[in-house]
Amino acid sequence: MRAFIPVEDGNTLKAVQGVLRRLLESDLIDALMVPMRTPAGAITPTLVTDPALLDQADPLAPAFPVNSARVLGWMTQREPRGRIGAVMRSCEMRAMIELVKLKQACLDCVTLISVDCAGTLQTPAYQENAAGNAERWQELFAQPDGQPAGLRDACWMCEKPVYEKADVVLELFGSDLSQGFQVVLPDSLAEGWGAGESSASHSADGANSTRARVLEELVALRSGRLKEVFSEIRGRLHDDQEGMAGIFAACIRCHNCMTVCPICYCKTCLFKGPVFDHEPIQFMQWAERKGALRLPSDTMLFHLTRLNHMALSCVGCGMCTSVCPADLPVGRVFRAVGDSVQSVFDYQPGYNPEEMLPLVAFQEDEWQEVGQ
């Protein structure tokens, strides 16, 4: 069912908080995982059980410190003590679905609450310009094709800014957010939302057709950007001078990109384990073999291995790019390579939790020429 949520005094955030409070007070949710504003002004995913604290919730803030699928995985891989309502953006939802397939998260006790996302800023840019500035996200919604300073690269080219398959959807695109917006609720949760609030006139007057139109334009624009990025990065990957090694030339193998990636699934990364704790003599031998050895060693191996392990599930959240101290286009490479290998397996990550991962599934009669 749909409910219309009126906004009072132009305070959209307060109306969103009101929706969250009602959800948390409902019988179906015991705790909410939601971005909260800490007293110091940072935004961070938080598990909230006390509805009174939700006046500090801010899922509209254009800040994206961590892909929360990572932390929701921790809380659901074994039976949690209660039901969690998870307030997430589209790329977080899609990462969550991949973690479910990897058996590192479970949806049984989770109600997915999706909030339309107009884009997010790099954390320092957010801290500098946007923290405490309530209008900042409104600008992003009002002008989703704009390019505010500090906009994350992944958001600039994000062609999946909404997630419709969630249990609850806060539809923000295409609404006059100073007046109100619509929420899609499952019937089981809908009880008590009052028929009066489910304003039939509003749905009839085309709030959703506006949303559909706004989204269509936005997706077309972003898909165009994405296509250009793919062709640019593919050109660089195939450039004789630059190539993959050139793109990652400045990599210091700090593993940040792997640490923040919601999909990177190994409990202990191979590259952090004893296998890469090489004997000193090994470095000498490698140097002698090629005449020289780049240090830290194995950077290309690290990226190619990561690509092989998870590019099929890459959801394009761009956390990897955001945290790279060398400012390398990690996410662009992973998206472009992921796009290609996903199409080989006709695989779309992030939507169907029942589907098996392409490297786990197989059919007997496929690629029969391979191996012959």
Place this chain on the structure above:
Amino acid sequence: MSENGYEPRIVAFLCNWCTYVGADLAGTSRIQYPPNVRVIRLMCSGAVDQVYILKALLDGADGVLVGGCHPGDCHYLEGNYKARRRVVALNDILESTGFEQERVLLRWISASEGQRFADTITEFTARLKELGPSPMRRQWAV
């Protein structure tokens, strides 16, 4: 040694139950094949993680062979089907990242196919001679 002094180096990951036995049979049957291959035995082609193949390639192996049981014959029932998907994905990723995918070969060779093992090494060696030495032999900045 070939004329230009280039002899391809092949690293072969062979499954314990089929291809390794096939290679052994090639030896005990005294079938001739080029001495360009270094064999590493694993329990199953499905145990070959992509990182093994990549490590060999980046360290300058000219070719990598993965050998497993024919479809339907895997000792662990489905390891070779998974190996096949991994190699398909790996080859696409190598292609996307500007590496030569011709340097990775997956081949089903049963325990009784000593001749097929020898032929595979002969063919692969010839193909790698045509391709020339891997650029990774000298590429230290990886």
